[in-house]
Amino acid sequence: MSPIKIAFLLFALSFTANGLDYRQDIMPIFKEKCYDCHSSKAKKVKGGLRLDDEKHFSKRFSKNEVVVPGDWDASYLFVTLVMPRHEKGAMPPKNKGESLTEKEIRTVAEWIHEGAKIDGEKGKLGPANWHPDRLLKFKDGRVMTEQFGEAPKVKKLEPK
Numbered sequence: 001m002s003p004i005k006i007a008f009l010l011f012a013l014s015f016t017a018n019g020l021d022y023r024q025d026i027m028p029i030f031k032e033k034c035y036d037c038h039s040s041k042a043k044k045v046k047g048g049l050r051l052d053d054e055k056h057f058s059k060r061f062s063k064n065e066v067v068v069p070g071d072w073d074a075s076y077l078f079v080t081l082v083m084p085r086h087e088k089g090a091m092p093p094k095n096k097g098e099s100l101t102e103k104e105i106r107t108v109a110e111w112i113h114e115g116a117k118i119d120g121e122k123g124k125l126g127p128a129n130w131h132p133d134r135l136l137k138f139k140d141g142r143v144m145t146e147q148f149g150e151a152p153k154v155k156k157l158e159p160k
């Protein structure tokens with residue numbers, strides 16, 4: 001193998017080993033679909049939640065279990081993304097912008113599973129048998145639940 005190929009492989013490896021990072025991988029998704037209401041750009045920040053400010057957002061993780069690092073299925077943020085669009089609490093709200101694509105939802109779940117790395121901090125890794133790639137199944141753009149047996153039970157958590 002040529003040295004260039006080896007160098008490239010090492011680069012690719014270090015990239016995957018590093019995992020998903022909020023600023024690099026998640027923010028661009030939210031920027032497009034959430035910032036109208038959840039950033040400094042919003043007239044009034046909705047739900048008091050800013051997704052464009054890593055410090056503010058990471059502090060909010062524990063409130064209402066918005067993000068539970070290592071447990072995407074229990075993270076309210078994830079739940080809002082996969083709820084049926086007509087339900088209250090679905091994000092973005094009905095008729096207020098485009099839903100995340102299946103790929104984007106998977107990326108968010110994966111990021112939470114890896115410990116929700118944000119602002120250099122990372123929580124614990126989720127259990128291997130709960131890896132979103134194994135469990136997250138979609139049909140017609142909607143996440144499936146009980147039908148798939150092992151698939152997660154997506155539930156709306158009541159704010160505490």
Ligand code: HEC
Pocket residue numbers: 030033034035036037038046047049063064066076077080088089091092093096097100159
């Ligand atoms: C058109 C405005 C609007 C857009 C766009 C929007 N949201 Fe919201 N969001 C709201 C409102 C209003 C609330 C507070 C009321 C509620 O919970 O229904 C809220 C609340 C939330 C909460 C709950 C916060 C808490 O602590 O209870 C989360 C999580 C959330 N949004 C995530 C998102 C994400 C992620 C996106 C982008 C995919 C998004 N929102 C896009 C209006 C919006």
